[in-house]
Amino acid sequence: VLSRSLADEGIPDGLITTLEEVLSDRPGAVASARKMDGLLARFGLPAPRQRPPEVCPLGPEDAARISDHFRRATRLLVQITPHRVAFYPTEELRLLIALSNERPDPSEALSYLRRYALAIVALLDLMGDDEE
Template structure:
């Protein structure tokens, strides 16, 4: 730590550092950075990874391939396609824990976003608030949390977070 005498401090404090607008801009940027670092931490990013990575479900096997009709007309067998695995079931306590974490992140994002974007993302935040307020049934918890996670990632992407 450096000590400064009163005379030096008075000289330093009387010097203009920069223009008023530039100072406010720097201050707002620093403040928003510190807010972002406090609220959206590794814990939230790990939870986003858990929800979108491990529990991601493939598309249902109802998808019809164009080539299937042709193969049937020619009398050829249909190709064997990979069987799609279902997502592991989520315990209600785990769904509640993740949902609470996403709700806290949403509240924090609502405070930080105006300071981090050039144009306010009205639709993205409206969706985030709607998902925050939604109360899904236990069988819809995984799908709801995936939508919630994608909405959070969309807002983080708009903010330019490098997470």
């Protein structure tokens, strides 16, 4: 329903897919660790502390593609949001515009894109759904 509502406003359907791509953990193979956790649990032993999942590196081409997609979405959201909310989300739009103007180092691309994605999600959440 959200995708249909966004499409009615001119926001591409691929935005949700790109947001999921950035916000997922993209972990490597951890099947063997899960087997060990199951074995420990069966004997009543506590599971070992889990390390954060290893994140696959984000290539410069992927980072540029996603940044471009988010910047295009930002331009649309700045135009559409004031008509879809009960109050003008000044702080959320300010953050979104600031992130669209930021140019991070390649080593900081993933964290930057995650912050950008969360800012977009927060704004989409404020916009809500027409069906409500």
